[in-house]
Amino acid sequence: MFKNSTSKKFEIRILTIILISTFLLYLNHFNNPFIFDDTHTIESNNSIRTLNNWTTFFTDADTFSSLPANRAYRPMITLMNAIDYNIAGELDPSYFHYHIFFWFLVLIVFVFVLCKHIYKISLKKDKYAGIVALFSIAWFAFHTGNAETINYICARSDSFSTLCIVASLLLYINPFSRKWHLYIITMIIGIWTKQTGVMFFPILVTYIILFEEHTFLTDFRTETRTKTISILKKVLPTGIIASFLFILNQYYLTPESTDSTNFSVTRFEYISTQWYVIKHYLSNFFLPINLSADPDIAIIKPWYNFKILSGLIIIIVLFYLMIKTSLKKELRPIAFGIAWFFIALLPTTLNPLFQIANDHRMFFPFIGLFIAVPYSVLILVKNQKVFEQKKLLYLIPVTLFILAGNAYGTVQRNKVWNSHESLWLDVTIKSPKNGRGQMNYGLTQMEKGNYDIALEYFEKANSLSPNYYILHTNLAILYSAKKDFQKAESYFDSAIKLNTNSPSPHYFFAQYLSDQKRYLEAKKQVEIALQKSPNHIQSKNLLDKISKNSIKTNEELHSLQTQVENSEDPTKLLNISLKYYQIQEYKLVISTCKKILKIDPKNAYAYNNICSAYNQLKKWELGAKACKKAIEIMPNYELAKNNLKWALNNLEKANKE
Structure with missing residues (x-):
């Protein structure tokens, strides 16, 4: 049945079908609007209106956002936003979505290549490794949770930095690009996209220990020092550059106005709450029915709350599985996937952020689960001798159900993001x-x-x-x-x-x-x-x-002054005083109304306007005096009563101070 299932032609055909299907699933998202943080990074950000100053994106983090507290050093995101804006010639979100989706399709291909490589080196000559890799990538492409990132334009920092990390690992795996250290270039681009790109370094270390230095974890008795030196030689250039860029970004290129750390909670409260958040993310991986563009998860106290402890238990179980599977070569893709999941979560788990959880943060960590979970199923069915019993066909409806369910969910989430x-x-x-x-x-x-x-x-x-x-x-x-x-x-x-x-x-x-x-x-x-x-x-x-x-006001002002000088009509002068009030010429309001009072000493409206003008000038005592005169002349004058109340309230506040 699967005799030719792992041929390159077959894989290319299925991969092409997956890519086309993914495009069709997201067909209803390309016109979705700018949302949330898109406002300050794109809509109100003057920096992206031209590409003439694109080099400043890499030297000035102020260009990232129009809000001082939200500025971060992410020059690649600013550059891509500027490119999309200038191609469109206006604020058209469709062009941004086209660009983001193109790189998403590229990422799908890259993750397939990575999965297949890891599965193949762990299960040599296993004809089902390619099939499982195809299922992994189909699940990843259709997964409803990814719609939270792909629909959210500002979250291109998550999708593109993830692409750079996967690309860096593939470039490291390839002998030619490894020789010329090309993987460091994509890592740098990833870090310039989002600081989480630094996580390529621990992921690379994990890959080397699990798949290249095979005996490092299983044989501590022989040549441990030699193995350690070998690993350090491979990762040292990456570690030095990643650490340097991270320190440079955080402490020298990030503006002082940036407010990214939540000091209103203790670090322990935040981290312990993240144990529950990890459980929340895992539930969305297996059953993404509670996705929210802005989750309401808050700090959970005390630390022994059931929600926190249940999350901690799940984390401990996953760590146990990671360690257990890392000791056997055949099971190491599982260990690698779990390690990837936790490594990817470190930046948002250790540093207290104002948003305790955010569903678009799942995009990067989920890559690890898409590597580990399908492979785990492969190992389980092999151990249960499903293949020999010809019961493999039972897995097909389950597989189709998972893919169809996620595909339907993705289309629905796109609709939710539609406005x-x-x-x-x-x-x-x-x-x-x-x-x-x-x-x-x-x-x-x-x-x-x-x-x-x-x-x-x-x-x-x-x-x-x-x-x-x-x-x-x-x-x-x-x-x-x-x-x-x-x-x-x-x-x-x-x-x-x-x-x-x-x-x-x-x-x-x-x-x-x-x-x-x-x-x-x-x-x-x-x-x-x-x-x-x-x-x-x-x-x-x-x-x-x-x-x-x-300018128009100055012209109007000159015209009004001429009319005041040439008029003796109280009604006309009263209307002029109102126009003065509208253009904030409060002193002229007062002088005009005083002229009215010379003509008509019992004009309550003139006294009221004097009161309003004095109130605007914060001369509360004079305002109150004028309003009392207006009410004395016209006892039922409600507007004057309100203005008197305004004056007296502020006069009372001023006396207390």
Whole structure:
């Protein structure tokens, strides 16, 4: 039945079918939008708008993101984003998806070659090694969990750095490229893509110990020193370069403004919680039905919580299997796959990150499982003599079920990623304790004009994440849309205080002020935003708009001053005072209204406008005095009462301070 199953022609045909099938599965993802961190790395990042300065991507980490706290030294990602933007000529996510998917197909081929090589050297002349390698790669290509990485444009750092690691290992395995150390070049590219590229070094060490220095683990009595020196000679150049680049990236090229380590938790709390996270990832490998774009896993206390202990038990069992299988040559692909899984998880397990778990982080570690698990099945069926009993056909429906199930799941996940609304609705269902997810779904409703629904989700988010500056910014925008300007400005103020590094609160506050024609205040806010992030393209565009409007304002100001000088009509002068107020000329509001009072001493509206202007100038006592006069003339004047309350409240605060 499988006589010619391992021929090259057969493998190429099946591999081609797998690649075509993968393309068809992802056919509904190419128009999926920019999501989440794509905003600051692509949409608002001015650095990627041109390739003329592409060399600065490798010298200046500020070019990676428009948000100071999110800047990392990943020049290859910035370069690829710039290439995609400039090919498209605009912000078209399709071009980004085409590029990412091309390298995903290349990775599929590379992982197949790696699996087949490892299986072949462990099971010499086994005709089923090629078949199992094909199943491994089909499972990898169709796996629903990978859709979380392939759909998320910013996560190209995970997929491309993984490609570089696999390519580096294949280049090391090839005698010619090993001789010229070509594998070091792809390793460097991987590290420039994401710091996890450094993990190629321990993976290489593991490969050498398991598959090249065969007796190092099984015979400690003879020539241990010679074997150790042999291993060191093979890995030393890679180790030195990887360590140098990692130190250079972390301590010299990463900006001081970058905020990547979560100091709000202890390292032990974070690492112990990762034991449960590893269990979560493993469950998604075997049954990817609970995938979320933004999981709500939080720090788990105490360390002896059942969730943590159950994860620890699974880790111990896997370590035992890894050690046990490493001692027998035939079983070493299993040990290598498990080791790959744990090595790939080290960067996100040891360093406390703000996001405790993220499903796109599974992409790199899962390569190890796609090597180990299918091979384990091969060994089990061989030991059970399934082949001899001609019961191998029973495995075919199981195999097809696994592939079909994952294929269906991938298509469905692509649909979830199809819009912001569908993605964040899915997050609110899968991760209900995630405040950011609740906020982002509320944001989609606000954009549709469903303000009450948006407020409901914002309030849920606020109860879960009360000090989240982006949420406060969105609440400010929402209350502005609802015409509650007092609450809007209060939330803008709190958003700015909650995050002193981000340009976003200043930008949106400036936009709000500009819409109200308060151009001087708007200009001040947008200049602060650009001071914090010179590459924030939205702030640059807004500053240009404000500057143009300021010119118009100056022309309008001259015209109004002429009208004030030539008019004795209180109604006309009152309207002019309101226009002065709109363009923030509060002193002119006061002088114009004083002219009105000379003509009409009992004009309550003039006193109220004087009160409003003094309040804006924070001269609360003078504001209160003017409003009291307005109410004295017109006792039921509600606007004057509100302005008086505004003045008195702030006067009370000032006296307490």
